[in-house]
Amino acid sequence: MSTAVAEHAERLWNAVTTGDEYTAGDVVVQALGAGTDPESVLLDVIGAVQRRVGQEWAANRLTVAQEHAATAINDRVIATFGYLLKRPEPHLGRVTVACVDGEWHAMPARLLSEVLRLRGFQVDYLGAQVPAPHLVAHLHRTGPDAVALSGSLATRLPTAHATITACQATATPVIAGGAAFGHDGRYARLLGAEAWAPDARAAADRLARPLPRPHAGHQPLDDLPHLADQEYTLVTRSSGRLVKTVLAGLAERIPAMRTYTDLQRQYTAEDLAHIVEYLATALYVGDEELFTGFLTWTAGILTARGVPAASLVPALELLEAELRDFPRATGLLRAAHTRLAEPAAGSELSA
Known part of the structure; x- marks a missing residue:
C-alpha cells in the first residue's frame, strides 16, 4: 500500500469513527481527484477501514453503535462512485452478487459489485439476506453467467449449501467468498461451489474466465455423507x-x-x-x-x-x-x- 493510500485510509478512519459523513465523502472525492486508482480507493481505503472497524469492535475499542455508524457511512460513501466515475460499458458478462439468506454483513458483496462494474461486468447487486427462492427467480429472469455468493457468518453455511445447489439447478455456476467459507475456501469446496476467491480482486480475476458449468443431478448430501x-x-x-x-x-x-x-x-x-x-x-x-x-x-x-x-x-x-x-x-x-x-x-x- 502506497503512502498516499495509507493517508487516505487514515483520514477516512478518523471521519467514520467520529460520525463525520461529509468529511468521509470528501476523502474519497479527493483520493480520486489525486489520481488514486478507483479500485484501490474501494478496497485499500474503504475496505481497509471497514476491516479495521470490525477489529476495533472485537477489541472493545468501538461500541456497537460506532461500528454500525461507521459501516453506514462507508456504505453511503461507496454510493458516490456512481456519480464520480464513468464506468466502462459492460463487456465481460453478467454477474449476480448476493448475500446468503440470514447474512446481514453486506459490505464485502457491495465492494465486489463495484469492483466488477469497474472491470466491465454487468452486475445485479441484490444486497443482504437474499432468500434462495427469490435468488433463483432472479436467475431465471436474467440468466447471468455466474452468481457471486457472499457469507461472513459461518452459521449460515447450511443455508449457503442449499442456495448453491439451487443456483446450480438453474445451470448457473457459483463463486463463493467471505469469511464464512473459510480462510482457504475449504467450505466453498465442500459445499460444491464451482469457485472460491479470498477477496474482491481475486474474484474479479476469476470471473474474467468462464466458470465450469454445474454437474447435472448433483445432490447436497453427495457432499456431506457424514450427515x-x-x-x-x-x-x-x-x-x-x-x-x-x-x-x-x-x-x-x-x-x-x-x-x-x-x-x-x-x-x-x-x-x-x-x-x-x-x-x-x-x-x-x-x-x-x-x-x-x-x-x-x-x-x-x-x-x-x-x-x-x-x-x-x-x-x-x-x-x-x-x-x-x-x-x-x-x-x-x-x-x-x-x-x-x-x-x-x-x-x-x-x-
Whole structure:
C-alpha cells in the first residue's frame, strides 16, 4: 500500500469513527481527484477501514453503535462512485452478487459489485439476506453467467449449501467468498461451489474466465455423507431445549447468575444459542476447527470485555452432558474445552 493510500485510509478512519459523513465523502472525492486508482480507493481505503472497524469492535475499542455508524457511512460513501466515475460499458458478462439468506454483513458483496462494474461486468447487486427462492427467480429472469455468493457468518453455511445447489439447478455456476467459507475456501469446496476467491480482486480475476458449468443431478448430501448420522438435524431441532437446560444448569453452578437481571439472562441465553448454533454448523460441515475457532474467538471477545474466558467451560460441560449420546458433538465439545485450556486462548484481543 502506497503512502498516499495509507493517508487516505487514515483520514477516512478518523471521519467514520467520529460520525463525520461529509468529511468521509470528501476523502474519497479527493483520493480520486489525486489520481488514486478507483479500485484501490474501494478496497485499500474503504475496505481497509471497514476491516479495521470490525477489529476495533472485537477489541472493545468501538461500541456497537460506532461500528454500525461507521459501516453506514462507508456504505453511503461507496454510493458516490456512481456519480464520480464513468464506468466502462459492460463487456465481460453478467454477474449476480448476493448475500446468503440470514447474512446481514453486506459490505464485502457491495465492494465486489463495484469492483466488477469497474472491470466491465454487468452486475445485479441484490444486497443482504437474499432468500434462495427469490435468488433463483432472479436467475431465471436474467440468466447471468455466474452468481457471486457472499457469507461472513459461518452459521449460515447450511443455508449457503442449499442456495448453491439451487443456483446450480438453474445451470448457473457459483463463486463463493467471505469469511464464512473459510480462510482457504475449504467450505466453498465442500459445499460444491464451482469457485472460491479470498477477496474482491481475486474474484474479479476469476470471473474474467468462464466458470465450469454445474454437474447435472448433483445432490447436497453427495457432499456431506457424514450427515447420515442425523446429529446435525437432532441438535438443530433441540437447540431451544439445550439453551434452556444449560441456562438452568449454569444458574446452579454459578451463584452470581441467580441475581442476574432479565436483560443479563437474555444476553446469556443469546450467547448460549450462538454456541449451539456453531456446534450444529460444525456438525454439518464435519470440521472441528470451525467450532474450536469460534470458541477461541469468543474467548477473546470476552477477555477484551473483562469477562474470564473460563466462564465458557461450564457451558461446554453442561452441553456435553446433554449430548452424551452424540459422539461427534461430544468430540467437538471436548476439543473446544481443550483449546480453551491452552494459555493463548482469549489472549489475542486483550492486548
